[in-house]
Amino acid sequence: MMTTTVKNILDTLRAKQVRISLKGEQLQVEAPKGVLDQQLQQQIRDNKDALIAYIRQIKGIQEITIEPVPVAASYPLSSPQRRLWILSLLEPGNTAYHIPVAYRFEGALQVTALEKALQQLIDRHEILRTVFREQEDGEPVQIVLPAAQSGFRLLQEDLRGSHHTEHDIRKQMNEVLMQPFNLTTDALLRVGLYRTGDQQWILLAVIHHIISDAWSMHVLMQDLMQYYYAAADGAAAAQPALRIQYRDYAAWQQAQLQQGGFKDHKSYWLSQFEQGVPPLQLLGDLRRPAVKTYRGGIIRKEISARLTQGLKQLVQESGTTLYTGLLTVVQVLLSRYTSQQEIVLGTLMAGREHIDLDNQIGFYVNTIALRLSIATEQGFRQQLERMKHFMTGVYKYQDYPFDELVKALDLTRDAGRHPLFDVLVVLQNMMPQTEATIAGKHNLQVMPCELPLTAATSKFDLSFYFAAQAEGLLLDIEFNSDIYLPATIQRMGHHLEVLLEALLRDPDQAMAKADYLSKSEKTVLLERAAQGASLYFTAREALVMEEAGE
Structure with missing residues (x-):
């Protein structure tokens, strides 16, 4: 014990x-x-x-909990896979669930060895050669194809020469990213190799979310480069066979659900929403479409090292994490915009609590809906303490599939919104460290490549993606462009930074008094408050104030 x-x-x-x-x-x-x-x-x-x-x-x-299932013609889908399958039927050609990753190669790349490594990767991970089809009774299943029938091939483009500009490279890569997958027939991994110089290449891998997640992309690159280095040496890769595959996990998860294995988890999450789901009363610039759309854009903002270090110090004193601190700042901002005391935000958990899953490729990440309460008359420090205790329960019961929760709640659905939340908050530094294991061998440098792609999709109304930098934090706010305009999101990022500054300056001051507005914004705010209107600024108002130089 x-x-x-x-x-x-x-x-x-x-x-x-x-x-x-x-x-x-x-x-x-x-x-x-x-x-x-x-x-x-x-x-x-x-x-x-x-x-x-x-x-x-x-x-x-x-190791005896998830056992390999007998080889069969087909296997059940996991709960999140079933959601994406249904979405693919409702919206054929939707590219919002494409996951890209790119690496830059410099040096003596052996393309033949890379092609061999890709084939070995597909041999190792069955999920990379899995397709999805309906049975006669309408039940979707996943089918693992033999490696020889995967349909995978490496796409190659030689973009050397003065006539190929950065725009041409971006265009080529975007075409690969935005080409829809057919889940019933296609290889759901697409890889393009773009030669941009005599010893320079960009490798772009695009994979459908139904067979992968962000963690999986790191596993994919780590395994790929291990196979590549072995092939370049003319040796066999020392990769032990995987004990289980994703099909085994999916079968285990469904059996657990049928047998009541998640009973305590289910009770916890149902209790969180027993009083219903408060919708976020955040005004958009445009009328919300009747049916949810996925068109989007991204606004990028850097948060200074000074503010980042200040937040790190405060959360450490409070015995909690940087992520909890950032989540709380977003919560405070949205509460100030809407005057709501309860807000539901989404986040993501890796879903790899089981030891066998660390080196797997598959759709393991679990979406979590957090019903958060806030008392803005209290201080930021007190809210961090409240959040610390709340997150303890979240981590304990994080394995209950989000899609099962939605089903159990039996909500009245709004076709124009996500079922439980509109805003996602993620800190993107919890992935395994891949780069140290794949770079610096065989006269080849392998470096993560900033994707020169056009962000054209958004899964939620708003997503706050924070990422650690050498100094400070990088914040990407992804937004649904059928609801918000870029100027509004730009101002939202500025408000978050100013609010963070105020919260750190006096963490015991009532959060309702923490300032985040410019002088001209305060003038407009007073006018809106006198009329009983929202405290949120539309893009048109934001542009007027921008022109005023505030």
Whole structure:
């Protein structure tokens, strides 16, 4: 049985989004930057043997939890796969669920070895050669094709020469990204290799979300480069066979749901929404379409190192995480815009609590709907404390499939909105570190490539994607362009930064008093408040104030 000390440490690590695992005899710790303070590091060191023993014990239990299913002609879909399958029937050609990743190669790339590595990758991960079809009774299933029938081929373009501009390269890559997949017949992994110089290439991989997620893209590149280096050496890659495949996970998940394996998780999430789902009263610039659309754009903003470090210090003092701090700032901003005391925000969890899933490619990420309450008469520090306790329950019950929750709630659906929330908040630094394992061999440098692509889709009304930089944070606000105009989102990013500054300046001041407006905005605000209108600025008002130089 796990000791109280080890349990406390593991609960703390989980709350701080720290993952621990075993690699051979070594204890591996993965954490967001700045989370592992000296005290926590010392606790891990002092209890290392007990932690290793516990992980071994759990690994032994977990390895018999998800068992390989017998080979069959078809297999059930997981809950999130079923949602994307239904969406593909309702909206054929929808590209909102395409996941791209790009890497830049510089040096002596052996294209033949790369092609071989791609084929070996597809051999290893069955999900990369899986298609989706309906049975005669209308039930969707996934079918694993033999490797020789996957239909995959590497797309190659030579873009050297003065007549090929950066615009041409972007256009070529966008064509690959935006070409729809046919889930019933296509290879759902598409890879293009673009030669931009004598020793320069860009590798673009596009994969459909129904067989992948962001974590999977790191696994894909890590496995691909291991196979590539072995092929370049003329050697066999030392890659052990996967014990289970995604089909085994999907079958396990569905069996758990049928047998009541998620009973406690289901009860927790149903209790969160027993009083209903408060819709976000955030005004758009345009009339919301009657049926949800996915056209979108992105506004990028940098948050200074000064503000980032200030937030990190405050959340550390509060015993919580940078993600919780950012989530709380977005919550405060939206509450100030709408005057709502309860807001539902979405987030994503990796969905890889099971040890066997770390090195898998598949649709494991789980969407989580967070029903958050706020008392703006209290201070930011108090709200962080409230959020810390709330997130403990979220992490404990994070495995319950989002789609099952939507089904269990039996909501009256609005065809123009996401079922539970309109705004997503994500901190994108929880992926496994791939780059160190794939670069610097065989006179070939492999570097992540900023995608020179045109953002044309948005899954939600708004998505706040935060990412750690060498200094500060990068914020991409993805927005539905059928609801919002770019000027509005630009101002929203500015408001968030000004609000963060005010919250950090006095974290004990009532959040309702934290300023985020310019002088001209305050003038307009007073006029709107006198009329009983929303505190949210439309794009037209924002543009007027921009022209006024505020």
